Amino acid sequence: MPEQRVKLDRLSPRTIWWIDDMLPGWLIVVASFGYVSLLFAIAYYGDRRADRGRSLVASPYIYALSIAVYCTAWTFYGSVGRAASSGVGFLPIYLGPTLTFALGWIVLRKMIRISKVHHITSIADFISSRYGKSHLLGGLVTIIAVVGIMPYISLQLKAVSASFIVLLHYPEVTIPGSPARMPLFGDTALWVAVLMAVFSILFGTRHIDATEHHEGLVAAIAFESVVKLIAFISVGLFVSFGVFDGFGDLFGQAAAVPELARLMTMDAAGTDWVPLTLLAMMAIMCLPRQFQVTVVENVDESHLNKAIWLFPLYLLLINLFVLPIAFGGLLRFPDGGVDADTFVLALPMAEQRPGLALFAFIGGLSAATGMVIVATVALSTMICNDLAMPALLRFAWLHLAEHKDLSGLLLGIRRAAIGFILLFGYLYFRLIGESYALVSIGLVSFAAAAQFAPAILGGMYWKGASRRGAVAGISAGFLVWGYTLLLPSFARSGWLPVTFIDNGPFGIELLKPYALFGLQGLGHISHALFWCLLANVGAYISVSLVDRQSIIERIQATLFVEVFRQTSTGARSGLWQGTVAVTDLRGMAERFLGRERTDEVFGEYARRRGLTLVSTANADGELVQFVERRLAGAIGAASARVMVASTLKGEGVGLEEIMQILDETSQVLEYSRQLELKSKELEQASSELKAANERLTELDQLKDDFLSTVTHELRTPLTSIRSFSEILHDTPDLDLSERQHFLSIIIRESERLTRLINQVLDLTKIERGRMEWQMSDVDLCEVIDHAVSSLHHLFEEKSIAVDVNLAADVPPIRGDRDQLIQLAINLLSNAEKFCPCDTGKVTIDLETGATGLTVSVADNGPGIPLQEQEHIFEKFHQARSENTGNPMGSGLGLAICRGIVEHLGGRIWVQSEPGNGATFIVNIPYARV
Amino acid sequence: MARMRDQNRDGERLGAVFLLGLILFNPLLVQIFDGGADVALFGVPLLYLYLFIGWAVLIGLMAVVTERTSAHAGATREARSTIPEDHLVDR
Secondary structure (H helix, E strand, C coil): CHHHHHHHHHHCCCCCHHHHCCCCHHHHHHHHHHHHHHHHHHHHHHHHHHHCCCCCCCCHHHHHHHHHHHCCHHHHHHHHHHHHHHHHHHCHHHHHHHHHHHCCCCHHHHHHHHHHHCCCCCHHHHHHHHCCCCHHHHHHHHHHHHHHHHHHHHHHHHHHHHHHHHHHCCCCCCCCCCHHHCCHHHCHHHHHHHHHHHHHHHHHCCCCCCCCCCHHHHHHHHHHHHHHHHHHHHHHHHHHHHHCCHHHHHHHHHHHCHHHHHCCCHHHHHHHHHHHHHHHHHHHHHCHHHHHHHHHCCCCCCHHHHHHHHHHHHHHHHHCCHHHHHHHHHHHCCCCCCCHHHHHHHHHHHCCCHHHHHHHHHHHHHHHHHHHHHHHHHHHHHHHHHHHHHHHHHCHHHCHHHCCCCHHHHHHHHHHHHHHHHHHHHHHHHHCHHHCCHHHHHHHHHHHHHCCHHHHHHHHHCCCCCHHHHHHHHHHHHHHHHHHHHHHHHHHCCCCCCHHHHCCHHHCHHHCCCCHHHCCCCCHHHHHHHHHHHHHHHHHHHHHHHCCCCHHHHHHHHHHHCHHHHHHHHCCCCCCCCCCEHHHHHHHHHHHHCHHHHHHHHHHHHHHHCCCCCCCCECCHHHHHHHHHHHHHHHCHHHHHHHHHHHHCCCCCCHHHHHHHHHHHHHHHHHHHHHHHHHHHHHHHHHHHHHHHHHHHHHHHHHHHHHHHHHHHHHHHHHHHHHHHHHHHHCCCCCHHHHHHHHHHHHHHHHHHHHHHHHHHHHHHHHHCCCCCCEEEECHHHHHHHHHHHCHHHHHHCCCEEEEEECCCCCCEEEEHHHHHHHHHHHHHHHHHHCCCCCCEEEEEEEECCCEEEEEEECCCCCCCHHHHCCCCCCCCCCECCCCCCECCCCCHHHHHHHHHHHCCCEEEEEECCCCCEEEEEEEEECCC | CHHHHHHHHHHHHHHHHHHHHHHHCCHHHHHHCCCCCCCEECCEEHHHHHHHHHHHHHHHHHHHHHHHHHHHHHHCHHHHHHCCHHHCCCC
16 A cells, blocks of 8 residues: 555646646536436436336435425525635525425425326416416416526526636635626636536427426436535545644634634524424425425426435435535634635635545535426426416417427427526626525525415415405515515615615615514525515415305316325226216217317217217216316316216206315215224224134034033943942942942042032132142152153053153252142153053153253144144043044143243143144243242 | 225324424424524534424424325235225225
């Protein structure tokens, strides 16, 4: 490694010549062009992939990155500038969107769903569609958007131009001269504007598409988001760890300077904290470019899931180094000679890092171009669809409505609009853009976009919001915005007398634009926001409340507010049941489609099916559905369905009634949904009941079996006891040996009887927890020995070999000795019961384990079928002998075993393969020391 | 049905995260951590640490809620295909 470094040092004067002292202008230009060419390439590739159906943007990560177009040059350069004057005052602009995205699940998802269902192409389209497809509203929103966003586009051009000039003076860090005073063709901003226009036209208006997806464009935007993030973080890391010795050092040095220490308080952030957060919360939804990438370009609703947290994460990352760079800049240039807006560039330059400075410039360029491209495309769509087309269609002499294919014209309008937007953006920057610091222009645009928020949010959740309410609200808000923010900006630029700001118009103090009606103590933006929203929301709500909605408004309101329900019922379109005469159906369709179009529709149907429609005959289901679909193209799917449904009932209805039906329908739908839920629950409950019942029946069967077994078992010894007693009673002269023999039988049978009854009692006790346990430390070896010896004679009778393998040094377990003996005896006698005579073999193993003792009792009997193994420990359950089908025991032994083992905290189970015997295994934990 | 309820649940959870955000970034609460340059941890003013860590925590919570949903959705994708679409879309 050292050798390499030497080599590099030696080569540096010649090979990496520009590192030393200069950064020639042509290199910056080549790098910029190279970067923009790369964008073109990515967009082209993205579109090619989309054409071939292998979408590049079908990923939540690309989606989240494209939303990061929110971070413009304003973020890239302006945040640092703002932080340098107000400390954490820049943060609300990014905290707001984080909060909105937390609500994304509720709000954004609904916006996306509505837009997909209604083929919404822009924010103007969204608002106009919600309020009864109002052209007036669409046009109004478009105009506000253009007026409000234009300064923002200028701001991006200004940022690129200014940063270019700063970089050009490398290594000298200068105050950027006025870019507007540069010769026209030497101005970078112009070239950037031209390039962006070309890009937007190429990739933003390739074709008119119902979905309005521009995949190549989105891919390029996502790429730009990556570049600006990496560039900003690189500068941040360099400043924090290259120039300074980590955050502690940086902030420590800053804290020593009183003016800088002041920035480390909330006071520095000013009173705008909450208003700015609110403003940013609305802007992230309402800025046309954000609507474009978040809603219109969304290809899959589920991508939102990841974006909900990925986008805020992006914001966090790109803001992480804002404060370090701001303080770094303030410390490095203490005399205020360098504009804080250029710190991102100036710091690497001052530290002689031309490569990093160039990278930072490219980062800023990508932030600016990303915004310009998306905003321009969004605005051009709005200008075309909501301003130009409605106007053109109105001029009857153009005969536009009769044209079949208008897509060429649409594309032409959009392309022209892109050109105009960028041209005006550039002119704005040349003529007026000088008066404001970067941040203020951005916020003015935000405030303009925020005027859409009440109409959008209200439109999605409040059915009663009316078109006139929306028009009134948006206009009022816009007027106040113009008065409190736009006009003062003109005044500051010298287009209006400055006295307008200082003394109010015509000297009326109350109307001072920055202190309207005497409201003071707020920043300009907060002040304007307060009045704008007051006017906007006030007018919106009050006009809506006194207004009467038209039919189409009510239909659209229902469709928007109940979008999730609407889409859920839309899928459920079965064939119509019911009858309607063809002539009635035709009459209904005529009212919406007109006679000519209706004739066409019915003719088309008849042709397709190859039949003649008899007007008095009943229409079949397919015809009804066919008409419904055609009608949907004219009046929307939901109303078409309601319309057809009303006809089926045999009644012609007026539109007013249809609305009621629509309302009722949604209510009925709600009821049926609830009904569906309830019936599902019922179904579930009844299946649970059924299962419980089956179990009960089974248990009942077991009990019956048990009872018959027990009575059988009781009767057998009783019968023999009785018969032998009778013999003894009737024949007193029986000889002694025979008498002894009979008596011994009686005794044995009585013992058997007692045993059986004891077993039943034991089990009952164990199960009811009434067994008295005498717990002590028990040696299990002794227990097993005892059990084996007490059953010795049984094994001998059947000549069964018993093999006992006990481990050495067995630790004691905690238990009741008698019960444990019972356990062992039960297991052994169970094994004995199933062992064949003469060849039978029982193996008992005792092993020590980590936590307890394991006893296994293996026999070589017929084994236990798998399905029996689950039940074998249940009481009353008996393995049936394979030959006779008769139970072979009382069915209690193993149940008792389980009761004992479980009481001692152990486990019992069986391993068996039918035909190869069975092994019962018991695991009992050691006595706790 | 279970999926639907889960989705509703996640909407509610994210709503709660939103409210938490409102509280975390409320000037009243932020003020508590506003000690100026004097109150610093590892040299970084506490105010900055509070805001950025609070922000990160908020994002973390949002990630946990939504990622759990995605995992769940993945697990039930099998079942999903058998349920008619219209049962799923409602909120």
